Amino acid sequence: MTRSSTHIVFANSTCYAALLALWLFAPGQATAQQAERVLAPGVLTTIAPVIEEGETYSTPADLIEISKARSFLQWQPNFTPATRTLFERSLQVPLRRNVWGLEFTFKPFRMTEVDVPQASGKMQRKTIWYMVYRVRYLGEEVHFESQPDNIGDGDPRYARFSNIRKDAQYRYFIPYFTLRSHLEDKEYLDRLIPSAIDEIAEIEKVPGPLLNSIQMSNTKIPKEDAESGKGIWGVVAWEDIDPRTNFFSLYIQGxxxxxxxxxxxEDPQVGDQIAAGREIELKTLQLNFYRPGDTIELTKDDVFFGLPNAVPRPEIIYTIEPGDNLKSLAKRFLSDESRAFEIYQLNRDILSTPNKLPEGTLIRFPRNNQERYNDLDPVILHTARTGDTLDSISKTYDVQVIDLRRINADYIAVGEEPVVGELVMIPVNLNRLNRPNNAQQDIYKIYTLRQVRIMRLYGMNKFSKSQWIYTGTNSPVFRSAENPATTEVQPITK
Known part of the structure; x- marks a missing residue:
């Protein structure tokens, strides 16, 4: 081999080695290796899909498009039973469907500062609230299938059905995220912020690309194994959140x-759109969070998953009108004229003298039941039904009406009665729970007044970090805990 050919071979070998080194240490490979890292225990919180067999079945109801809008279809045949007519078949129809669910896993709620492009063409530094999550499809869908028999002569209303478990190849997650600030009574839909994705990905370093809500809705979620499935990663972000937001919930549909x-x-007519007047509520996951911070340096605040230990006590805010004085206001709102000076003491930063109330000024009132009030008083909850009064409830639970009014004074005004669906707090005598007949039955249903106030704020029916509820298809999705029948998921029994 000549010297020149030796140089060529050596040069080629050097090039191959350089290319191999570049391939091994390329940024994409480094990212891939980094992406496979295992997250520390406790970083991820997983909410398993809750699929009830009763959700495949709607309580029998009339199809109003026929039974009401086309009642002229009712007739009496001569040779067949009336139950075989279209009109009769539209009465008390049970609707069935197959139900599937996705597993939802999320990392801690966080904030970051990002330069966001504006319509003017300039960049603006904003605080972005975001949460990184993962969805997996683990199968185990609940399907219904009819059983062969001769009951009802083929009438589907009388067919027998049973539920079975099936898997599909994939499902789609079409996300609808709503963040609600409870004290400020504000709701925020998620935003697509492309300029924030790269920065969030660099912070979180999840094992996979981060998809926004649009990308996620166009991505197939394949069937995976619970042990080895990697799932699809996404990020949801918000901007312009009120910095006073300390107690909030995230509602997730899809x-x-x-x-x-x-x-x-009430009166559907021929020509109305199909399903006109039909209100549909979707099964929604509610995640609760709180942030014990302030409006300064938001990105340094920790956001905790769950319910807080305490929340600010409610106060009455009132706008002074002509002719108002502290005594009349004390009697009107606190049922006691002697508490007039107490109102002045609470508003000394606003009122210069108790005898001069500037018209249009906002003032605060102390709590109605400040006396004998204890956050740790034990209570149980009663859901008011039609015809319930405080007197009838007191007899049911063997308590005094005056105690019922005292403990519910923040929610039921003097002279008023609970409305249907409202949660009424019942004071509990702990000594009575020591009796064998009551201990096992009631001990796990006891809350403190503080816990009930937190549950009311978050719209919860139990003291829990999360819950499945049914909500409307449009914002606002929030439902008050005053009506548990419209919030808590109740499996439908056949």
Whole structure:
């Protein structure tokens, strides 16, 4: 071999070695290796899909498009039973569907500062609230299938059905995220902020690309194994959140196709759109968070998953009108004229003298039941039904009416009665729970007044970090805990 050929071979070998080194240490490979890292225990919180067999079935109801809008279809045949007519078949129809669900896993809620492009063409530094999450489809769908028999002569209303478990190849997650600030009574839909994705990905370093809500809705979620499935990673972000937001919940729709409906149209007519007046509520996951911070340096605040230990006590805010004085206001709102000076003491930063109330000024009132009030008083909850009064409730639970009014004074005004669906707090005598007949039955249903106030703020029916509820298809999705029948997921029994 000549010297020149030796140089060529050596040069080629050097090039191959350089290319190999570049391939091994390329940024993409480094990212891939970094992406495979295992997250520390406790970083991820997983909410398993909750699929109830009763959700495949709606309570039998009339199809109002026929039974009401086309009642002229009712007739009496001569040779067949009337139950075989279209009109009769539209009465008390049970609607069935297959139900699937997705597993939802999320990392801690966080904030970051990002330069966001504006319509003017300039960049603006904003605080972005975001949460990184993962969805997986683990199968185990609940499907219904009819059983062969001769009951009802083929009438589907009388067919027998059973539920079975099936898997599909994939499902789609079409996310609908709503963040609600409870004290400020504000709701925020998520935003697409492309300029924030790269920075969030660099912070979080999840094992996979981060998809926004649009990309996620166009991505197939394949069937995976619970042990080895990697899932699809996404990020949801918000901007312009009120910095006073300390107690908030995240409502997520799209994790399941379970729903329920109610027909509200009183007089449907021929020509109306199909399902006009039909209210559909989707099964929604509610995640609760709190942030014990302030409006300064938001990105340094920790956001905790769950319910807080305490929340600010409610105060009455009132706008002074002509002719108002502290005594009349004390009697009107606190049922006690002697507390007039107490109102002045609470508003000394606003009122210069107790005898001069500037018209249009906002003032605060102390709590109605400040006396004998204890956050740790034990209570149980009663959901008011039709015809319930404080007197009838007191007799049911063997308590004094005056104690019921005292403990519910923040929610039931003097002279008023609880409305249907409202949660009424019942004071508990702990000594009575020591009796064998009551201990096992009631001990796990006891809350403190503080816990009930937190549950009311978050719209919860139990003291829990999360819950599945049914909500409307449009914002606002929040439902008050005053009506548990419209919030808590109740499996439908056949």
């Amino acid at each position: 994790l399941t196709n379970a729903y329920r409906y109610q027909d509200t149209a």
